[in-house]
Amino acid sequence: MTEEKQVGREVRKLVINVGPQHPSTHGPMDLIVTVEGETIVDVDVVLGYIHRGIEKLCELRNYFQIPTYLNRLCYVSGMFWEYGFVKAVEEIMDAKVPERGEWLRVIACELTRIASHLIWFSAFTADVGLMTLFPWGLRDRDRIIDLLEMMSGQRMTFGYFRVGGVRYDLPTNFDVYAEKAINYVEKHLEEYEKVIYNNPVFLARTVDICPVPASKAIDLGWTGPMLRASGVKRDLRRDEPYAAYEFLDFEIPVGKKGDTYDRVYVRLEEIKQSINIVRQALKRIPSGPYQTRSLLYPPPGIGYGWVEDSRGECGYMVVSDGTPKPYRVKIRSPAYIHVMSIPNVIKGSKIADLYAILGSFDPCLGEIDR
């Protein structure tokens, strides 16, 4: 509630506090927005409301216990966060993962990506005022979550990955259920596109809103769908292939202008690509063991594991000193980088668009605050 009068320019600036309990900030996050009329001139992002000290917690637990906590970093894309850590530890140990394990990891990750993008889509449509699509997205996500529950035993906090493979094999008849659920999602995906791409109001709210050119996106350190929406073809799954991605055939959708519309477009296309990948993987998955009994903890060393999360590149740096507990775990969260760059890209937008823009960044406060 502070209003200040600028000397000389006679422009009244109004400071609006958005959050931390604002209904549309996707979590406890505080944006201190300075507006001139309806135009945003400055934003301060205040984070840390749900800091849980996961990095420190990792230093106090054994290696095999840690993945059970990491899916809580972001419970809509838990698999990726387990995978990143597991990958880093495997790098220190030079552990080999059996082939079937790698393919199972691909399936788990891509299903999670679909679920994560769907829940993002729901929240985003609610941000632009299209409340109807909110439960649609959740409904479809529920089918994917059911699959993940069959695979891992839990709906969101999976605990599926472990060093040297995965925890469980595929359940029986999984491909039948998966095909059903995927078809269900695919059918509804067409409907989403019908509703939003034909909707003049939706287009007015997304096209040419907050465009970010490719060079700026790279400068800001953006990754994942956000960077691809700006037109950069960068995808860890293709550029630094891990797991079984090199054997798989998929496209990388990119946007043109990097505006909100492109960010929607890229994510919806990615759901399609993920569906495609899951289909291929279920067909081509080799048989054999899915995990190896490895050492309980790695030798001294440093490992960095990064995977293509649904939001960008999630990275773990794990420092091992040869004890059963890691010496240090550092988490690189893509959403943190995206959200912290809001002040750099948002200037000049309208205040009413703030929530649509914020929504299109896919902030997840769990992984931002850690």
Add this chain to the structure above:
Amino acid sequence: MIDSIITYLKSNPLLADSLRVVVAMVFALIFMLLNALIFIYVERKVWARTMQRMGPTYVGKWGILQLIADFVKVLNKEIIIPAKANRFAFLAMPVFITAVSLLLIIVMPYDYVVAYTLLIFQPIFPAISILKYAVVSSYFQYGVLLIFVILSFNPIFILLTGWISNNKYSIVGGFRAAAQLLSFEVPFLLSVAAVVVLTGSLNLYEIVEKQKSMWLIFLAPLTFILFLITAIAEAERTPFDIPDAESEIIAGWNTEYSASPFLLLIMGMYVRAFVSATLLAIFFFGGWLGPTLPGFLAPMSGPLWLMIKTYFFMFLYILIRAAFPRYRIDQLLSLSWTKLLPLSVANLLIVIAVKYYLMSMGLMS
């Protein structure tokens, strides 16, 4: 006995008139409140259906009693008055807004609906035919004008409500609401003017009678579309619900309200939405015109058709709310001033030309 009362009333016209107005008002009020409740319930259910949710289910069969439960719950809440707000004005504003919205119903033919529906009991209680005299709304020769005079109070009250709450979100919401309502008033009035030109009357009953040969929707579809869009905007419903864009400015101008004053504000909003649905039915779909029901139900057929048409538009409102996101305030204003305004002026000219042509052909008086 009835006869003696009638003769007495005939000898005392002033008393008779006041009695008629009172009865008509009571009818219209009961009708309106009941229908606002039905509107809210249907909206919750239908919107839930499009969302693939269940909507209210537990209280009563199909959750019918849910609204009553909510009503009681809201009444039980504490009325929170912000420290910086003017206490008296803060509490008075919702009453004004609801009162002004409810003023509309005396002009609308709701007393007709209730009276003629009750007339189906005429074979049992012959005396009930006296209710025919209680239909006062047909006497408003300038009814349409009156409706828009009443509607144009709204921006002022909404702006004042936002201002009095003395909250940043409320003020922003109030200004947005006033800007929106004011800018949509012009195309709204122009499209109504087209209706008035075509029918040559400002009386709702005459407008309906004029449509006996052909409903106006067939004569002037563009007018209908313009009126539909602007009516939605005037009722502050999605996609034009910027005043209470919940994800942007919490709840707009009614952010600070709670408990029963909030109930009044919501009531006012739904009353306006319902009235505009009825207006759509009357202006373009021939109001209560339609096939007469057989037997003793005959007097009810008019009200029934009017209600069917009104509820059709209610569903339309709800589904439009479900299918469209929300415009941004500047996009909305530019839509109104750069698109709807020229269109409605052009529409008015077209309508005048059509009317002139029809009159010269002798098809219309």
Add this chain to the structure above:
Amino acid sequence: MSVSSKEGLLHRLKRIIIGPLISFFTVTKYVFVKRPTIEYPTKTIIFPDRFRGVLEVDDELCIGCGICAKVCPNTCIFMVPYEKGKPAMIPEIDLQHCMFCGLCVDYCPPQAIYHTHVVSIIGFKREDLYLDQKKVTRVQELEYK
């Protein structure tokens, strides 16, 4: 589907008129579509076999080794002397802290501890959520419903 300002008038009119109708009818269709909701208290879903619900201990299989208490990341398993005498020690579980990660199940040598499909964990006191040695062997019977 991108929008350019140079598109033809006809195309633009089509977009403005047909577009909203398509999205409107896609939504409207759902008024008549069956809803996937499962009304929880009256109907329940069937969990997959692997579902990790409230833990239960089989005291005939348990050997009282205490591995489960060691591997639990949240240290919510406590080994206590068993009243019936065999095994000598039995795990007690604090459900307030358990996160159903399943590590205790994975590492139990005779697989004496396992997940049930009980999910409703309700209690009025903290003690209600503590599975002491009497409760921990009979979770499915008590059901916590």
